Amino acid sequence: MVSTKTFDVKDITFAAAGKQKIEWAAREMPVLELIRARFAKEKPLKGIRVSGCLHITSETGNLALTLQAGGADLVLCASNPLSTQDEVAAALVEYGIPTYAIKGEDDKTYYKHIIAALDHAPQMTIDDGADLVTQLHTKRSDLIQNVIGGSEETTTGVIRLRSMEKDKALKYPIIAVNDATTKHFFDNRYGTGQSTLDGITRATNILWAGKKVVIAGYGWCGRGAAMRAKGMGSQIIVTEVDPLKALEAVMDGYQVMPMTEAAMIGDIFITVTGDINVIDKAHLAVMKDGVILANSGHFNVEINIPALAEMAKSKCTIRPFVDEYTLGNGHQIFILGEGRLINLAAAEGHPASVMDMSFANQSLCLEYLIKNKGSLKARVYPVPDDIDKEIARLKLKSMGVEIDTLTPEQTKYLASWEQGT
Ligand SMILES: NC(=O)c1ccc[n+]([C@@H]2O[C@H](COP(=O)([O-])OP(=O)(O)OC[C@H]3O[C@@H](n4cnc5c(N)ncnc54)[C@H](O)[C@@H]3O)[C@@H](O)[C@H]2O)c1
Numbered sequence: 464m465v466s467t468k469t470f471d472v473k474d475i476t477f478a479a480a481g482k483q484k485i486e487w488a489a490r491e492m493p494v495l496e497l498i499r500a501r502f503a504k505e506k507p508l509k510g511i512r513v514s515g516c517l518h519i520t521s522e523t524g525n526l527a528l529t530l531q532a533g534g535a536d537l538v539l540c541a542s543n544p545l546s547t548q549d550e551v552a553a554a555l556v557e558y559g560i561p562t563y564a565i566k567g568e569d570d571k572t573y574y575k576h577i578i579a580a581l582d583h584a585p586q587m588t589i590d591d592g593a594d595l596v597t598q599l600h601t602k603r604s605d606l607i608q609n610v611i612g613g614s615e616e617t618t619t620g621v622i623r624l625r626s627m628e629k630d631k632a633l634k635y636p637i638i639a640v641n642d643a644t645t646k647h648f649f650d651n652r653y654g655t656g657q658s659t660l661d662g663i664t665r666a667t668n669i670l671w672a673g674k675k676v677v678i679a680g681y682g683w684c685g686r687g688a689a690m691r692a693k694g695m696g697s698q699i700i701v702t703e704v705d706p707l708k709a710l711e712a713v714m715d716g717y718q719v720m721p722m723t724e725a726a727m728i729g730d731i732f733i734t735v736t737g738d739i740n741v742i743d744k745a746h747l748a749v750m751k752d753g754v755i756l757a758n759s760g761h762f763n764v765e766i767n768i769p770a771l772a773e774m775a776k777s778k779c780t781i782r783p784f785v786d787e788y789t790l791g792n793g794h795q796i797f798i799l800g801e802g803r804l805i806n807l808a809a810a811e812g813h814p815a816s817v818m819d820m821s822f823a824n825q826s827l828c829l830e831y832l833i834k835n836k837g838s839l840k841a842r843v844y845p846v847p848d849d850i851d852k853e854i855a856r857l858k859l860k861s862m863g864v865e866i867d868t869l870t871p872e873q874t875k876y877l878a879s880w881e882q883g884t
Pocket of ligand 1: 617618619620647650651655679680681682683684685702703704705708735736737738741759760761762804805806807812813
């Protein structure tokens with residue numbers, strides 16, 4: 464059954480503002496623009512039904528228009544209840560892309576929107592966090608036979624998909640866009656780093672200088688957040704479970720300690736682990752009065768908010784995206800954006816310039832899946848190296864940066880083993 468092409472957005476009259484936002488982001492997305500121009504000529508996705516579960520932002524608007532230019536018959540839904548930009552959702556509908564996404568939608572509506580996107584009977588899926596793929600495999604498995612392949616945007620989604628592959632539950636090939644170098648080196652590090660601080664700043668207007676900022680998880684996102692908070696004058700404390708990442712954080716000049724210790728001294732806490740209950744009841748109990756807690760990992764499970772709600776004698780929303788919990792000991796704990804990824808809840812997500820590369824990967828990977836239809840197994844595949852390198856080359860070119868090329872002598876030297884000192 465193919466979708467009846469309805470939509471569900473907050474207010475369709477927001478479309479003009481959404482188009483302006485999409486156009487503004489496009490200025491910083493030159494690589495995607497090049498791909499869009501080629502797609503418009505070659506139509507590599509002609510007539511292919513694509514369902515995308517993505518953060519509905521102005522950058523995603525540009526990805527959607529690129530896929531549409533390539534001939535895709537696209538339907539979109541939100542990949543997080545709080546990340547939708549309502550103007551962009553309205554604009555996408557006006558551009559002829561049925562979109563199901565409303566900022567602040569409850570969990571029931573969120574899943575209803577995913578099912579609406581699946582009603583499109585996709586031949587390809589694009590996911591950010593693997594909720595669409597999970598719903599397809601569990602609730603609408605009747606549709607899987609249509610699917611040629613899919614792509615996944617984020618670390619948490621790739622982890623879930625690898626578990627599905629291991630359990631032999633995955634039924635079609637999916638490319639792990641997150642694992643492309645031109646994705647996580649830049650998007651997760653510089654994108655999350657900057658936009659997480661942006662979200663916290665917009666929600667609270669706090670001064671970063673002099674604050675003790677605890678970063679839970681020193682992966683790609685954690686490195687970015689730590690680097691940027693340090694640049695704003697904060698003292699950084701890192702918590703980790705991986706000895707290599709912890710060692711890296713120490714050598715990068717940060718204090719490293721268990722969360723039980725960090726909980727007692729931090730002013731601001733940022734979780735970016737992809738893990739559950741990283742800030743748990745015992746940590747919440749020993750925190751100072753007035754601490755600010757934010758999450759930038761994919762799901763809202765990193766801070767144990769249900770435990771905090773139980774511990775609190777009162778709760779109120781004192782500013783948009785700021786919930787104040789008052790504990791029995793009189794201490795107040797502020798949770799930002801309901802523990803959902805703060806850069807998208809309280810700010811605009813990653814700047815367009817990094818999404819340019821992430822979404823160039825998405826576009827080229829969908830094209831690759833079509834070209835290789837039938838030859839890929841139901842596995843999680845890496846982004847082909849030539850796609851990754853080509854995106855880096857185009858990005859450098861767009862920035863006006865030139866690099867050297869190996870001479871024939873250097874090529875020979877690097878391939879040989881005989882020559883020493
Ligand atoms: N906010 C955004 O826009 C955005 C962008 C990209 C990725 N993400 C999400 O952010 C999360 C992190 O992504 P990443 O690419 O940095 O992953 P990563 O695997 O590079 O890093 C995660 C780190 O967390 C550590 N960790 C796990 N459990 C921990 C615990 N209990 N305490 C302390 N550290 C712990 C791991 O050892 C690892 O070093 C994922 O959920 C990902 O999907 C969000």
